[in-house]
Amino acid sequence: MELQRKLAILADAAKYDASCASSGTTKRDSVGGRGIGSTEGAGICHSYAPDGRCISLLKILLTNYCLFDCLYCINRVSSNVPRARFSVDEVVQLTLDFYRRNCIEGLFLSSGIIRSPDYTMERVVEVARRLREEHDFRGYIHLKTIPEANAELLARAGRYADRLSINVELPTTEGLQALAPEKDGQAIRRSMARLRLHIDDAREAAAPKPVASMPAARPRRAAAPVFAPAGQSTQMIVGADAGTDRHILTTSATLYGSYRLKRVYYSAFSPIADASPQLPPTAPPLVREHRLYQADWLMRYYGFAHDEIVSAGDGMLSLEVDPKLAWALAHRERFPVDLNRAPRELLLRVPGLGVSSVDKLLQARRVRTLHADDLARLRVPLKKVTPFVKVPGLRAGQGLDAADLAARVRPQRAPVAAAVAGPAVQTSLFDEPALAV
Numbered sequence: 442m443e444l445q446r447k448l449a450i451l452a453d454a455a456k457y458d459a460s461c462a463s464s465g466t467t468k469r470d471s472v473g474g475r476g477i478g479s480t481e482g483a484g485i486c487h488s489y490a491p492d493g494r495c496i497s498l499l500k501i502l503l504t505n506y507c508l509f510d511c512l513y514c515i516n517r518v519s520s521n522v523p524r525a526r527f528s529v530d531e532v533v534q535l536t537l538d539f540y541r542r543n544c545i546e547g548l549f550l551s552s553g554i555i556r557s558p559d560y561t562m563e564r565v566v567e568v569a570r571r572l573r574e575e576h577d578f579r580g581y582i583h584l585k586t587i588p589e590a591n592a593e594l595l596a597r598a599g600r601y602a603d604r605l606s607i608n609v610e611l612p613t614t615e616g617l618q619a620l621a622p623e624k625d626g627q628a629i630r631r632s633m634a635r636l637r638l639h640i641d642d643a644r645e646a647a648a649p650k651p652v653a654s655m656p657a658a659r660p661r662r663a664a665a666p667v668f669a670p671a672g673q674s675t676q677m678i679v680g681a682d683a684g685t686d687r688h689i690l691t692t693s694a695t696l697y698g699s700y701r702l703k704r705v706y707y708s709a710f711s712p713i714a715d716a717s718p719q720l721p722p723t724a725p726p727l728v729r730e731h732r733l734y735q736a737d738w739l740m741r742y743y744g745f746a747h748d749e750i751v752s753a754g755d756g757m758l759s760l761e762v763d764p765k766l767a768w769a770l771a772h773r774e775r776f777p778v779d780l781n782r783a784p785r786e787l788l789l790r791v792p793g794l795g796v797s798s799v800d801k802l803l804q805a806r807r808v809r810t811l812h813a814d815d816l817a818r819l820r821v822p823l824k825k826v827t828p829f830v831k832v833p834g835l836r837a838g839q840g841l842d843a844a845d846l847a848a849r850v851r852p853q854r855a856p857v858a859a860a861v862a863g864p865a866v867q868t869s870l871f872d873e874p875a876l877a878v
């Protein structure tokens with residue numbers, strides 16, 4: 442098969458994996474000599490480096506053949522799709538060619554399982570080894586690992602990759618057994634635990650150590666064995682099984698706590714051709730995926746516990762308002778918050794105040810008393826914040842008890858109702874409110 446045809450098939454097959462956070466941008470290209478670069482070249486996606494830089498990745502599968510028959514997956518053995526397989530050499534050459542032409546800064550490589558988990562993982566690792574050892578490739582490499590593969594192979598993968606990920610796939614064991622019976626939930630967690638140990642060991646070895654014979658001397662940084670310096674991540678499919686948002690966030694909290702994952706990605710289930718009747722016929726509303734990302738943000742940066750984000754009831758996040766506003770509306774007795782006295786963790790609970798706004802407020806109030814005018818200067822969304830705060834120049838808690846408070850403070854520009862009922866297509870990043878909640 443021609444290389445370009447393989448690339449088209451294996452890049453398209455990789456697009457269902459959201460764990461490199463690539464989708465969502467507007468379509469642009471340089472056809473006709475206008476400008477330079479493209480957001481939609483075959484297999485090229487975007488990810489974010491730890492320092493916040495956006496980097497382009499060649500995102501492909503080694504092969505879309507797979508022995509397993511996970512019902513939600515387009516690449517499952519019973520799926521009637523065109524198949525292709527790259528050789529190790531081809532992936533290495535493609536990565537180098539794209540890199541030399543300045544199209545990419547790294548590689549995201551995943552694969553269906555051929556012959557056995559070990560056989561497949563060996564090939565995936567070999568791509569990374571050759572790039573690093575034979576070609577001195579210094580770009581970013583993200584390898585999707587196969588949890589059933591031998592522990593030694595996972596350890597080798599970490600020596601060459603910046604980031605490793607293992608998909609947990611579904612939030613509950615029951616869901617995994619029903620939709621991906623060949624996958625082993627225990628093996629997934631065991632492999633995550635192994636990766637965590639390797640990552641922790643590498644970090645510990647890299648930490649500066651005092652010189653033993655001279656306890657007061659300046660610590661020296663030891664030459665460190667590097668292991669997946671960008672950590673590990675995972676992906677959960679949303680809406681393929683009966684798992685509620687509470688199930689999903691509980692699982693995420695466990696994964697962050699037990700395995701120190703860098704990120705959990707949420708991917709709204711996409712209906713596939715010839716699907717099993719066990720799967721829902723339609724995709725969940727994309728706004729559900731968005732709400733889960735907002736809730737995840739609250740757990741990681743705003744000090745919320747997973748079990749306080751989803752209110753009692755059906756275990757689902759509101760599609761109408763973001764989870765932080767939903768929490769505030771359900772806990773009005775905790776407001777208004779005094780902007781001049783409240784501790785950081787309470788300020789972070791005020792709808793409309795993001796982490797950087799809170800830090801700026803804390804810095805400003807060290808030197809003088811904050812007034813209402815300061816909020817506008819700090820670009821805080823006044824309409825959203827006002828009912829929940831107390832600050833000179835504003836009437837404390839104005840409208841806090843109003844029955845229509847949610848409608849008053851909800852961002853008007855977000856077409857939430859349309860998004861809830863709308864078509865199951867990926868929206869532009871700019872159609873939804875920003876993740877800072």
Ligand code: SF4
Nearest residue numbers: 507509511514517553
């Ligand atoms: S193992 Fe992975 S590639 Fe294979 S069918 Fe399951 S989800 Fe798809």
